[in-house]
Amino acid sequence: MKKILVFILSFLAAGCSSSYIKIDVKLDQSYIPYFSGNPGRNNYADFILKDTLTFAWQNEMYGSFGFNAVVGYDSVVFINDLSGKIFAFNIYSGKRAGQVKYRGTVAVSPLIHKTHIIFPVSDYNGPGTTIYSYDFTRGSERFKYSFTGKILSEGLVIGDQFFFVTESGTVHLLDQTGSLLDSEETEFYTHSIPVMNKDFVYWGTDRGAVLRYDLRQKSLNGRIWISDFPLEDGIIYNGIYYLMDSQGVLYAVSLDDFKILWKIDSGKKSLAAPVHDNTALWITAQDGTVLMINPEEKSIIKSRQYKEYFNTSPLVLANALIFAAHSGNLLVVDKESLDILQEIQFDARMKLIPVLFKGYLFTGYDSGILQAYKVNTNQ
Amino acid sequence: MKTRLLLFLLLFIAGGELSAQFYFFGRNKVQYENFDWKVLKTEHFDIYYYSDMDEIAQIGAAYAEDAYSYLKTEFNHVIFRRTPLIFYNTHIHFQQTNTTPGFIPEGVGGFFEFIKGRVVIPYNGSLERFRHVIYHELVHVFMTTRLMRIANDYKLNTERFPPLWFVEGLAEFYSTTWDSRGEMVLRDAVLNDYLPGIEDIYSISGTFLMYKEGQAFLGFIDKFYGREKILMLLNNIWMFDSFKDMLEYTLGKPLSDIDREWKSYLKKMYYPLYDNYVNxxxxxxxxxxxxxxxxxxxxxxxxxxxxxxxxxxxxxxxxxxxxxxxxxxxxxxxxxxxxxxxxxxxxxxxxxxxxxxxxxxxxxxxxxxxxxxxxxxxxxxxxxxxxxxxxxxxxxxxxxxxxxxxxxxxxxxxxxxxxxxxxxxxxxxxxxxxxxxxxxxxxxxxxxxxxxxxxxxxxxxxxxxxxxxxxxxxxxxxxxxxxxxxxxxxxxxxxxxxxxxxxxxxxxxxxxxxxxxxxxxxxxxxxxxxxxxxxxxxxxxxxxxxxxxxxxxxxxxxxxxxxxxxxxxxxxxxxxxxLKISSPTWTAGKYTSEIARQEIYYENEYTLDYAQSQISTDPVYGTSGGAVLSLSDLFSNDNYFFLIYNTAQVQDDFLKSFNIALTRLNLSERTNYSYGIFHFSGRRYDLRDTDEFFYERSFGGSLAFYYPLSKFDRIEANITIANSDKQVITGVVERKALLHSNSVSYVFDNSLWMPSGPVDGMRFRFLLGYTTDVKYSNVNYYTVITDLRYYYRLSLRSALAFRGSLFFNDGKEARRYFMGGSWDLRGWPRWAIRGEKMWIQSTELRFPLFDQIRVTTPIADLGFFGIRGALFWDSGGAWDKSYETSIGSIGGGIRFNLFNVIILRYDVGKKIEQNYTKLQTGLFYQFFFGFDF
CATH class of the missing domain: 2.120.10.30 (TolB, C-terminal domain)
Incomplete structure (x- = not known):
């Protein structure tokens, strides 16, 4: 009997893992604080890719990603898992630096504020969510804040404040201690990621309206109707908010006067945010088409259809595009010719949007496989 | 527990002479055709078809790939596994498929089968209906794989599954436009006030009306809440255990309010029709x-x-x-x-x-x-x-x-x-x-x-x-x-x-x-x-x-x-x-992609159907365990069953206490056959043996044939050879035998069933058998079984049911039959009456008792439907060498079909004893489960 007990206990012990992240890090000014790393959410990196991607490491989380991306600080990247965990990995070795687990789901990338990660955990069986702030240098929680609603779109760090919108359209603005600065019901369901420009936050809604939130006044103060269809994720570039609706119409909204500047029907359905590379807009469509659009002429310059299914934005570099196709391929494509330079095949759905951080490209696929590639760029 | 499990397994797996008293009537799924299957491989599908259906298969392949392109965008989901599509050229051929074990009614247009992920579709002459069914079933494929993905991603159990109305409504919504058949049932239900709302839609579960109300309701959501809400109802399934809670969260209001809006919408749409149309x-x-x-x-x-x-x-x-x-x-x-x-x-x-x-x-x-x-x-x-x-x-x-x-x-x-x-x-x-x-x-x-x-x-x-x-x-x-x-x-x-x-x-x-x-x-x-x-x-x-x-x-x-x-x-x-005169010229698109297309002949591809293991422990018998698994080919024509179980009580007995059975069942041709080998060993309690409780080690093989003469009758033949080493008291009372059993049967069944049992038609079995010990001559008996059940219809839902059965074994170490209990001689202790010869007669009046009983509580509403009643008279007798006494019972009872899973039975009556000379004082009360005879 004793032997059986020891066997069972050791079996359980091996299966359990500790739930904390405590890492020594150096102060980092160039970290990725939230999904895409910039308030306009533009997934463009002004680097020239010199070589093909070189596989560095992979690690398995035994979980699943959402359609988001890693965030990074110093030598660590963080990523969420849909079964309620946040993982930290060393970017050089690929070793797991820690994890925290909660009962619920973390559907969005964590935010990084100084040495804290801030992330919402949505209930599995109920309408609630709790936002946690976790100090990853001390391995302890700083605050938690609970409310009714589900967070399914990425949050924003604005100075020492954190901005979230629930799926049902309620805004929550917290300070760094977790105190609620503002909560406002918009009554518009949304699956569009909030983007920020100057002191305003913008996002699209499922009813086709764009909302504007004033961070100084801490209130919603603008709404324009631009479509009859749900709006997808968008980006801000040079004071213009670019986003598509579910029927493939691309809108350019001027943020100065908060009006539609122009729109064009791409003829392709897309779920991803466009990317602006200082010259053109790049759009990935669900049927595997990539389009390059001239925002000045409001026209499609070129396009190419691949045998893929795209539902996330590419990483756009100065001379290349990198796609994580949900149909199971990581593609590196020449920006000029749109020819495939490198194709890495997986027999699984790609989930994480490719992100560059400290010379590595991070991406991931089902089920919970995080990969890093060494990237040779001109920086 | 252990011996009962072993008994169950023995009865289930072993061949003829062990299973004489328990048999199956039933109609036959006749394999009239010998399908020469070919495979058309497209980018995402393996399409199985036969004989001259090449052109229809190519058109179906084009529909399937179009559906894939459309649905992957709608569901934001890709499927990596190649999906098998099985096409039959008519519904008549489709009814012969073994991919589903039961009979397929004429109203079934196709199905998606979960275990092997097969889609099985009959063509019925109309390309548009064919396209519709292909899209419909592929929606099921996308929905199911998407839900499995969500369960995996969020580490949830796979029991979070939408209700049937949503599953079928979703498939109709994405596969077809609203048509006259849907309009027919929905309009009639609204105008005659029998359409249940979404809260009560379970009451029409499985009906065509449910399909169409589901489709129409999703159309209503599309129109008033936004098309994106429909897939949100699928994607949000991780948020709540209850689909109702999730639906209310997604649409932003209580279901009762949504239902009220839904019904108002329908009434506004249909009631004004009376301005221009009449009943x-x-x-x-x-x-x-x-x-x-x-x-x-x-x-x-x-x-x-x-x-x-x-x-x-x-x-x-x-x-x-x-x-x-x-x-x-x-x-x-x-x-x-x-x-x-x-x-x-x-x-x-x-x-x-x-x-x-x-x-x-x-x-x-x-x-x-x-x-x-x-x-x-x-x-x-x-x-x-x-x-x-x-x-x-x-x-x-x-x-x-x-x-x-x-x-x-x-x-x-x-x-x-x-x-x-x-x-x-x-x-x-x-x-x-x-x-x-x-x-x-x-x-x-x-x-x-x-x-x-x-x-x-x-x-x-x-x-x-x-x-x-x-x-x-x-x-x-x-x-x-x-x-x-x-x-x-x-x-x-x-x-x-x-x-x-x-x-x-x-x-x-x-x-x-x-x-x-x-x-x-x-x-x-x-x-x-x-x-x-x-x-x-x-x-x-x-x-x-x-x-x-x-x-x-x-x-x-x-x-x-x-x-x-x-x-x-x-x-x-x-x-x-x-009127234009010229001949019509539209043509159907076919799958022509040369890169991915291959056409080959099908060769058996076997995959696992199910596997289950069990470990049990108790203070008397110790710990034992075993597993069963089954695998079959893509069409479930060729099936293998494997059982392994160990009943050892001490370490030394481990090797000799393995119970193993391997059986192959082939259904591909008109004559179905099975054969297998087995080794069973352990103590068991066997009512059919005069020694009742003993240790037996038995190994051998069996062969069986089933030839359907038509859907209603068949001939069965069984041969079993088993080496049997029986020990009642080790070293004192033992018996060895090399048993050879043969039996041949004729079975007829055209009965019509109601929820708790047959009410019309007839069932009949006649069996002749012979069992002998070819080595030691310790066993030698012949068997005759005649079992006739006739159902005389009195009205739509009531009948007079009659059963007359004779079980006859005669010879050396003949096995016994047994009766008693709710399944035959009611009122008598279950299986307490035994004999090598036995007869049973039952006459029963079957009738509907309560159509519906509803219980409304603050927490939930409960509905009980189709409760039936019975008045019966049973009689019978059992003997070994000389006939002793006839016994019987009279009484009444109720039967209740619980969710089509189990029939609950409760009988009350009096036993008739001592050759019908004495009635029991008092009453007996008997509760059990099982269908009427």
Whole structure:
């Protein structure tokens, strides 16, 4: 009997893992604080890719990603898992630096504020969510804040404040201690990621309206109707908010006067945010088409259809595009010719949007496989 | 626990001589065809088809790939695993599939099977229906894989699954537009106030109305809440255990409010129809309202009007007659003319879209399933018998036969082995079959023109602006040019010529449901369509008594009834427009991608069906455990079952205490066979053995054959050889034997079942067997079993059931039979009466007791449906060498079918003892489970 007990206990012990992240890090000014790393959410990196991607490491989380991306600080990247965990990995070795687990789901990338990660955990069986702030240098929680609603779109760090919108359209603005600065019901369901420009936050809604939130006044103060269809994720570039609706119409909204500047029907359905590379807009469509659009002429310059299914934005570099196709391929494509330079095949759905951080490209696929590639760029 | 499990496993796995008392009646799924399967591999699918269906398979492949492209975008989901699609060229062949173990009703258009992820679809002559079903089943595939993905991503159990109305509604929503059949059921349910809301939709679970309400409700969400909400209802499944909670969260309001909006929306849509339309029964006389009535034909003379019609009035689809003599106002009650579904010659009447025909001299042409394919039976109304039969091995399905004016020819629609639905003429005197059309357009409901030189028929070959609609066409009987009769944005079919007028009456769905219209044929270059009826609910097949009176089938208040109506052809002109003459030219796309396409012959591909293991421990027997697993090929034609179990009580016994059985069951051909080997070892309690509790080690093999003579009867043969080493008291009472058992049986079953057991028809088994010990002569007995069960129908839901069974073993170490308990001799202790010979008689009156009991509580509402009652008299006797006493019981009971999972039974009564000389004092009360005999 004793032997059986020891066997069972050791079996359980091996299966359990500790739930904390405590890492020594150096102060980092160039970290990725939230999904895409910039308030306009533009997934463009002004680097020239010199070589093909070189596989560095992979690690398995035994979980699943959402359609988001890693965030990074110093030598660590963080990523969420849909079964309620946040993982930290060393970017050089690929070793797991820690994890925290909660009962619920973390559907969005964590935010990084100084040495804290801030992330919402949505209930599995109920309408609630709790936002946690976790100090990853001390391995302890700083605050938690609970409310009714589900967070399914990425949050924003604005100075020492954190901005979230629930799926049902309620805004929550917290300070760094977790105190609620503002909560406002918009009554518009949304699956569009909030983007920020100057002191305003913008996002699209499922009813086709764009909302504007004033961070100084801490209130919603603008709404324009631009479509009859749900709006997808968008980006801000040079004071213009670019986003598509579910029927493939691309809108350019001027943020100065908060009006539609122009729109064009791409003829392709897309779920991803466009990317602006200082010259053109790049759009990935669900049927595997990539389009390059001239925002000045409001026209499609070129396009190419691949045998893929795209539902996330590419990483756009100065001379290349990198796609994580949900149909199971990581593609590196020449920006000029749109020819495939490198194709890495997986027999699984790609989930994480490719992100560059400290010379590595991070991406991931089902089920919970995080990969890093060494990237040779001109920086 | 252990010995009971072992007993169960032995009974389940081992061969003939061990399983003599427990057997199965049941109908047979007859493999008439030897399908030579081929595989067409496309980018995402492996498409299995056979014989000459190449063209249909290529068209189906194109539909499948189109569906994949469409659905991956809608669901934001890709499937990596190649999906097997299995195509059958007709529904008749589809019914032979072993991919699902049960029988497939005629209303099933295809299915997605979860264990192996197979999609199985029959083609039925219509490319549009084929496309619809392919899309529908692929929605299930996408939905299921998406849900599995979500469960995996969020680490949830896989029991979070949407309710059936949503699953089927979603499949309909993404696969088809709203059509007249959906409109028919939904409109009728709303206007007659029997449509349940979404909160109560479980009450119509599994019905066509549920499918269509689900589809319509999702259309309502699309319109008022946004199309994106529909997939959110799927993607948000991780948020709540309860689908209702998740639906309320996603739509942002309580379900009761949503239901109220939904019902208001429907009422606003349908109630105003009464401004322009009327109920069928308000403008027509109901001439039969018993059961479900379809497809009438009329024999009319100055003395009487006889209406023959196909229908289902008692659970079997059959041909009936109602009659009105000259001077009478009412038609008679329905009289059975030809009973269907009881014999192989008349195995199934296809009630929908299959009208009979009648000649001027009273010969009815009726197509039914007859063995491997359909046949046309010619029934003489004068002689009251079937006088001729037509079938052809190249034609699988036949429908809508119609006579020429002279009665010497019959034109009909049939599906051949290519899957084409085309027109044929059969000349009765010469027995010559002539093919009229030969293409993949669906041609149906043909009739001869007045002069018998042309055939007018409905077809989906409409091209141009009205492509996709079914219109009327004409072709000369030599099968040369085809001309439009109508070219309308409506589905027009089932034409019948109006006597004395140069025109016909057909049904058309201009009003979203079918009404009757007169088509003027006098001007070949123009189409003139005149309205005959403005009914709010649809009509079906009709027959003209004369040029002012018709008999027809209509759907109203969830019933299919027969009506008679007078009509006039002087109503308002409806449409008149030029008619194009040129032949239709649309073509179906085929899968042509050369890169991914391969065509090969199928070779058996085996995969695991299920695997289950069990470990148990108790203070007496210690710990034991085992596993069962099953694997089969893609079509489930070739099945392997493997059982392993260990009953060792001490370490030394471990190796010799393995119980292993390996059985192969092959269902691919008409003769099904199985064979296997086994080794069983352990202590067991066996009621059939005089020693009852003993240790036995038995190993050997078995072979069985099952040959279905028809759907209703079969011959079974079993051979088992087993080496048996029995120890009652080790070293003291032991018996060795090398047992050889043979048995042969004849089984018949055409019974009709209600929720708790059969109420009509008959079941019968006759078995002869012989068991002998070929090595030590320790065992030697023969077996005779006769078991007859007859059900005499008293009314629609009640019956007098009779059972008479004789079990007879005679010889050395003959096994015993046993009875007692709720399944046979009620009131007596279960299995307490035993003997080598045994007889049982049961007579039971079965009737409905409560249709519905509802209990409403603050927490939940409970509904109990279909509670049935029984009054019974059982009697029997069991003996070994000399007969001793007869015993019995009388009493009553109730039966309740719990969610189609288990039948609960409760009986109360008195035992009859001592050769019927004594009644038990007091009553017995017996609660158990199981179907009625």
């Amino acid at each position: 069928i029964s308000d403008k027509s006389a109901i001439i039969n309202k018993v059961g479900f009535s379809f497809s009438p034909v009329v024999k009319h003379n100055e003395k009487s009007t006889q209406v023959f019609f196909t229908g289902n009035l008692d659970g079997y689809s059959s041909l009936y007659l109602i009659e009105k003599k000259e001077g009478e106002k009412q038609y008679s009650s329905p009289k059975l003319v030809i009973q269907g579904e009881r014999s192989p010659e008349l195995e199934a009447f296809h009630l929908f879209d299959n009208a009979p025909g009648i000649s001027a001299d009273g010969i009815i042409a009726l197509s039914t399933k007859s063995g491997a394919s359909d046949a046309i039976h010619f029934y003489s109304t004068d002689e009251s018998s079937i006088v001729a039969l037509f079938s052809d091995e190249s034609l699988v399905s036949i429908s809508s036969p119609s006579f020429s004016s002279k009665g010497d020819k019959v034109v009909f629609s049939a599906i051949d082995k290519k899957g084409y639905s085309d027109l044929f003429i059969y000349e009765l005197s010469s027995e010559k079959l002539i093919r009229i059309t030969n293409d993949y357009y669906e041609d149906r409901t043909p009739v001869f023109s007045d002069d018998d030189q042309e055939i007018i028929f409905a077809s989906d070959r409409t091209a141009g602006a009205n492509k996709g609609y079914i219109n009327l066409f004409r072709i000369d009987s030599n099968g040369l040019d085809i001309y439009y009769v109508t070219d309308q944005p409506a589905n027009i079919e089932a034409p019948r010529l109006v006597p004395g007028k140069n025109g016909l009456i057909a049904r058309a769905d201009y009003d979203s449901v079918d009404n009757f219209f007169f088509i003027d044929l006098s001007r070949k270059n123009f189409q003139s369509v005149y309205r005959i009826t403005s009914f709010i609910s649809p009509v079906f097949d009709h027959w003209l008594i004369d040029d002012t009176t018709m008999v027809f089938s209509g759907f109203e208040n969830s019933s299919f009834r027969l009506y008679e109506k007078s009509f006039s052809l002087t109503d308002t002109q409806f449409v008149i427009s030029p």
